[in-house]
Amino acid sequence: MIDISASYNKYGFIGNEFLTWLLFLIENDIDELSKINNSLITLELGDRIVMENIQENVNKTITIRGDGASLEEVMTALGTGALVSEINLSYKNNDQNWKFTLTGRSLKLTSLKSPKTIIFESGNDIEGVFLEKVYLYITITEFIDTFFEHFIKIRLSKDWIDTTVISIKSWINQK
Amino acid sequence: MGILSSSVSITRYKVEGELQKPVLETVCSGFKKNCINEIENKSSDKSVGWACFDNPFVGNFHRSSFLIGTNIVVSLRIDKKTIPAKVVEKEYAIEANKRLKKSGRDFLSKQEKKDIKDNIVHSLNLKIPSIPNIYDVVWQYEEKTLLFFSSMKNPIEELESLFYKTFSIRLINLFPFTMSLFKSNLSDAEKNILINLSPTCFTE
Numbered sequence: 153m154i155d156i157s158a159s160y161n162k163y164g165f166i167g168n169e170f171l172t173w174l175l176f177l178i179e180n181d182i183d184e185l186s187k188i189n190n191s192l193i194t195l196e197l198g199d200r201i202v203m204e205n206i207q208e209n210v211n212k213t214i215t216i217r218g219d220g221a222s223l224e225e226v227m228t229a230l231g232t233g234a235l236v237s238e239i240n241l242s243y244k245n246n247d248q249n250w251k252f253t254l255t256g257r258s259l260k261l262t263s264l265k266s267p268k269t270i271i272f273e274s275g276n277d278i279e280g281v282f283l284e285k286v287y288l289y290i291t292i293t294e295f296i297d298t299f300f301e302h303f304i305k306i307r308l309s310k311d312w313i314d315t316t317v318i319s320i321k322s323w324i325n326q327k
Numbered sequence: 328m329g330i331l332s333s334s335v336s337i338t339r340y341k342v343e344g345e346l347q348k349p350v351l352e353t354v355c356s357g358f359k360k361n362c363i364n365e366i367e368n369k370s371s372d373k374s375v376g377w378a379c380f381d382n383p384f385v386g387n388f389h390r391s392s393f394l395i396g397t398n399i400v401v402s403l404r405i406d407k408k409t410i411p412a413k414v415v416e417k418e419y420a421i422e423a424n425k426r427l428k429k430s431g432r433d434f435l436s437k438q439e440k441k442d443i444k445d446n447i448v449h450s451l452n453l454k455i456p457s458i459p460n461i462y463d464v465v466w467q468y469e470e471k472t473l474l475f476f477s478s479m480k481n482p483i484e485e486l487e488s489l490f491y492k493t494f495s496i497r498l499i500n501l502f503p504f505t506m507s508l509f510k511s512n513l514s515d516a517e518k519n520i521l522i523n524l525s526p527t528c529f530t531e
Contacts, residue, residue, distance in 0.1 A: 154522065156505060165526040170503060170531070191364040207528075233530045258502045260478040264338040276383070278331075283396050285330055286465055287473060288390045294341060300503070308520045310515070312527070321529050 160257070167256030168204060170303045171236035175201075176320050189298045191245050198240030198251060205234035213237070219257070219314065229323045240271065250292045259296070272320055328474065330380075330400075330463045332371075336478035341509050342471045344496030350468060354399055357493040358388045362390055363404045370452045375485050378404040378491070383461050399466040403475075403486050406457035410448060417446045462486070473498060 177185050178195055185195060203226065205212040214234065217227045226236075236256065240263070243250045248267035255262065266288040270280050306312055329335075334456075346353045363376030379386025379393070380400045386392055393401050422443050423435060435443070463476040464486070475486055490498050499505055507513060507521055 154508075156499060159504040160500075160502055160522075163521075163524065166503040166507070166524065169527055206526075215471075233528070235529075246436075253475070256503070258338075258478075258500075259506060260336065260338050262478050264337060265333060266335075269395065273525050279395055282330060282400070283398075284397075285400060286474075289335070289337060289465075293337070293474075297506070297510065298507055304503075304511050304513070305517070306508045308517045315526055317529065324529055 156249075165206070165235075166258060168235040168237050169307065170300060171239050171254065171256040172230070173303055173306075173316065173320070174238050174299060175226070176323055180186070180319075180323060185299070189295060191295070193246065193310065194242075194244040198221075198242050198253070200238070200240040201251065202238035203229040203234040204237035204256075205229070205232060209246075218284060221305070223317040226292040227324065240248045243292065245291075245295075248288075250288070252292065254296065259300070261292070265291065295297075308317070312314045329461065330465065335476050338475045338478055338483055339501040340473040340475065340498040341501055341505070342466065342468075342473050342496060344494075344497055346468075346494060346496065351394065353494075354468075355390060358393060358401060361489060361493045362388060363406065366408070367408055367455050368453060370449045372410075372448075372452050372457075373403075373408070374406045374457070375489055376404060376491070378402045378461065380463060381404065383505065384459070397467065397469065399468055401464050401466070403462045403464060403489065405460045405482060407460070407487055408442075408452055408455050408457045410451050410455065414451065415444065415447055418451070419444055422447065433506055 167315040174185075175197075178197060182195065199217060201216045203214045203216065205214075212234070214225075214229050216229070217223050218280070238253055238255050243252075246322055250264065253262045254260075266285065269284045269288070306316055320322045339496050353397050358377045361376055364374050366372075366374045371503065377388070378384070378401070379388060380395075383402045383404055393399055419440075426435060426439065427433065428442065440499070462482045462483070465474045465476075467473070474484065477483065477486075487498050487500075490496075499509065501510065506520070508518065513521065
């Protein structure tokens with residue numbers, strides 16, 4: 153029997169590995185992300201990345217800010233064994249743009265700005281705006297789910313160690 | 328933080344279990360029974376309950392107040408009274424001084440001090456207004472999913488507890504492990520690998 157509440161901390165690393173994998177694909181293989189989710193037009197780094205290093209029981213957090221979140225500092229942190237624990241992203245799909253921060257450990261979405269909806273002028277319009285907003289929130293959560301589901305399948309397969317980890321290591325060592 | 332705000336935070340849940348049919352009547356009655364209790368002019372310092380999404384301060388629950396499309400929409404309202412510690416300290420000093428003068432003693436027992444403080448907090452709670460906080464909830468019953476528009480620890484705990492108290496069904500917070508287990512269509516063999524998973528080191 154799995155204790156769900158204890159699993160939050162025990163398996164917290166899965167979320168950080170997911171965000172690190174996502175960053176790796178954004179920087180190196182955006183086509184792969186488009187194959188996973190064909191609605192993807194662009195997915196770009198926002199202005200903030202938090203890196204967490206939990207190696208050797210020392211929990212160290214570094215916050216990197218700035219447009220494109222200064223990849224140099226991110227790479228340095230990755231080189232010391234840190235993983236991405238929070239990432240600010242911008243997702244474009246046709247004319248619509250979502251900006252949000254995704255937290256690895258919890259998969260919570262914070263500071264989510266969804267595409268603009270019509271401005272309501274009367275009570276009846278609120279229902280329409282509400283439904284549109286919910287649709288936009290569901291769209292972004294499903295978008296994340298698609299990537300997470302793809303990630304976890306790879307993470308649990310032999311390909312993770314045989315291919316993905318080798319590619320990520322080589323990317324980290326290259327910089 | 329509201330659904331219609333320009334910037335929101337979202338915590339996601341899987342809803343485990345089903346409600347007694349007819350579902351909407353059960354939902355409505357659950358919201359009514361566990362709606363927010365006003366604590367103005369009362370000595371309570373906190374109240375947690377459901378409130379209508381479209382009118383969280385005076386609304387009454389009926390089907391059209393919580394059903395938008397196929398979404399069950401409600402607000403979690405947390406009212407809290409916060410008395411500044413320095414106000415309690417000041418009132419205590421005044422009252423303790425009065426008691427000492429009246430009794431002619433130069434000290435108060437531990438119990439007397441406690442009683443004075445309790446009385447002060449009680450009377451201040453009767454006077455001060457509570458501060459309401461509203462957090463929206465969108466429950467997609469058929470999909471068994473629920474979106475909670477906050478990422479803060481305290482409202483999350485209050486939601487999980489009030490939801491269970493209201494409907495006797497559990498909310499499962501969706502984080503990477505539970506997402507994998509409940510939403511990623513893993514085979515039994517993959518679930519077994521998941522349970523025994525350990526962190527990857529990318530630097531060796």
